Amino acid sequence: MNEPVKKPARKKVELDPRFVNYKHVWVFIEAERGVVHPVSWELLGEGRKLADALGVELAGVVMGPPGERTRQICGEAFHYGADLCYLAQDEVLRDYRNEPYTRALTELVDTYQPEIMLLGASTLGRDLAGSVATTLATGLVADCTELVIEADSRNLASTRPTFGGSLLCTIMTQRHRPQMATVRPRVMAMPDADTARSGRIVEHKLAIIESSIITKVLEFIPDAQQDKPQLAFADIIVSGGRGFKKQENFQLVWDLAKVLGAEVGASRPIVQAGWVELDRQVGQSGKTVRPKLYIAAGISGAIQHRVGMDGSDVIIAINNDPNAPIFDFAHYGIVGNAMQILPALTEAFRAQIALARRAG
The missing domain is CATH 3.40.50.1220 (TPP-binding domain)
Structure with missing residues (x-):
């Protein structure tokens, strides 16, 4: 009679000591001229699951010009699952430009050290995510279709199509933090808004001077594609x-x-x-x-x-x-x-x- 084969015990993965101070899940709340892209709320719903799996807080990151509307967006982020919101208000953030937004988001990450950061794979999100990941020298998985936490290592397992969509691959950023991923609109389900939820706001004052920004916004032209197929x-x-x-x-x-x-x-x-x-x-x-x-x-x-x-x-x-x-x-x-x-x-x-x- 053959004896059952004993499987070796799975070795517990110790968290890299360099990352002990990196905590919480962040979602960048994409807003242009006070209008929030729906993918941000979808990502808060997904981020809530990741934060719960890790036993940490879920934070929204709101950046924009000084004003009541920018602050209101934090309240909306609480409705969709955020526990707190990092708020950066400055005139240099009135319109999206890669340089000030990259510098601002990089500064926030360096200061508060999230272990996971999610952005929408919109035109703006793709542009910003690549720049920030490069500046932070961390990994970025683009166009993900599934996000889960590996229990032993606390690594974010990001699944995305590859080889022209013929295969799915799962990628983990094991040696760098934060772990970054982008998700296209409508891939994740839209969570229900709970208007009774509230949270705390952490205001961060930036030290970015307009004269140090090379690009300038000369005119705002509404999206020519707004009447196109949606x-x-x-x-x-x-x-x-x-x-x-x-x-x-x-x-x-x-x-x-x-x-x-x-x-x-x-x-x-x-x-x-x-x-x-x-x-x-x-x-x-x-x-x-x-x-x-x-x-x-x-x-x-x-x-x-x-x-x-x-x-x-x-x-x-x-x-x-x-x-x-x-x-x-x-x-x-x-x-x-x-x-x-x-x-x-x-x-x-x-x-x-x-x-x-x-x-x-």
């Missing part, structure tokens, strides 16, 4: 892929989206073929979305596309290949020709909407 914030998205064969067939996706009041998305091959603009690409190299309903028609569901939409509340997949990967994670699947099924769905929804209007 897939990241759509409640319903109908996406199409190579299963439609020809560009004219893709009109079926637009027809269904119009009836549902939905946004139109697409897989990477469709964008590369020039059928739709880049703003409509869903996936690792496109947009990350988290709608209430995601209809994927003629899309195989390769990991490159999956990482951009598998956080959707409900996923309906339509594909004529019963072995398509998308059926492995879709909530509902229809095996069939998307070019036949979409017109039927469009008419069915149109009829139901007309019926509901008459009844109302």
Whole structure:
């Protein structure tokens, strides 16, 4: 009779003594002209889990011009889970510029020493995170899809797609602090706001002189893309892929989206073929979305596309290949020709909407 093989006891990992003073989880609250990017609240929800796992406090970091609105943002951060807020108010922070924001955030980190710092992978967040990580000589994991704490080492295990989205890898910054990561909007769930929550504010006075900043803001021009597709914030998205064969067939996706009041998305091959603009690409190299309903028609569901939409509340997949990967994670699947099924769905929804209007 064979005796069971005894597994060696797992060696406990001792925390590097250099890092004993690095504590707490920080989330950079991205705000421009008083408007907070929703990814900041999403990250507070995720940061709350990390802070609880570590048994430390969760802090928001708010930077901006002096004024009541900048301070109000700290209160909003408390509603979304922060225990405290580091507040840096200065005229040099009125508009985002890489140099003053990098210097300010670096100064805050050097002074208060967080062990983890999270930023949104927005245009601003990507720019700032790279600069701060370089200045601090620490590691940065970009575009993460999952963040967890390794219990033994207290390391942040950051998972992100790699090799063009074909694989997922988990990366840890073991020899440097803080551990930094960016997460794209809508990857993490939006936490519920608790308006009864409050916290404490730690004000930090900066010593940055405007004359020492090379770049100047001459004019503020509103985002020219504000009237463009906003897939990241759509409640319903109908996406199409190579299963439609020809560009004219893709009109079926637009027809269904119009009836549902939905946004139109697409897989990477469709964008590369020039059928739709880049703003409509869903996936690792496109947009990350988290709608209430995601209809994927003629899309195989390769990991490159999956990482951009598998956080959707409900996923309906339509594909004529019963072995398509998308059926492995879709909530509902229809095996069939998307070019036949979409017109039927469009008419069915149109009829139901007309019926509901008459009844109302």
